[in-house]
Amino acid sequence: MLASEIALTGKQKRFLRALGSTLAPVVQIGKGGIMASVIDTTVQVLTAREIIKVRVLRNSPQEPKMAIAALAEATGAELVQVIGRNGLLYKKNQEKSKLELP
Numbered sequence: 001m002l003a004s005e006i007a008l009t010g011k012q013k014r015f016l017r018a019l020g021s022t023l024a025p026v027v028q029i030g031k032g033g034i035m036a037s038v039i040d041t042t043v044q045v046l047t048a049r050e051i052i053k054v055r056v057l058r059n060s061p062q063e064p065k066m067a068i069a070a071l072a073e074a075t076g077a078e079l080v081q082v083i084g085r086n087g088l089l090y091k092k093n094q095e096k097s098k099l100e101l102p
Contacts, residue, residue, distance in 0.1 A: 019051055027055070028054070029062070030057045034074065047091075055086050072087075
C-alpha cells in the first residue's frame with residue numbers, strides 16, 4: 001500500500017477538520033469489521049469526494065481508533081481526525097482534485 005506522498009501539515013489538517021465538521025458519515029464499520037466491501041466502498045467515495053466521515057458502529061469488533069486507522073491504511077488515505085466513534089479520512093484525487101489545501 002502506498003501512503004500519501006507527503007504527510008499533512010497542521011494547517012492542512014485544521015482546514016480539513018473544519019470542512020469535515022459539517023459532513024455526515026458516509027461509510028459505516030459494523031459487526032463484520034473492515035471487509036473488502038467496506039474498503040471498496042471507501043475507495044469509491046474517497047475518489048468522488050476526497051474527504052469523508054467514517055462511523056464505527058457499537059457492534060464493531062474493533063476499537064474505533066484502530067478500525068479507522070486500519071481503513072485509512074487499506075485505502076491509502078490520510079487519517080485526519082478521530083473523535084469518539086467518528087473519523088475523518090482524506091485522499092487527494094490525482095485526476096480531478098476538488099479541494100485546494102492551504
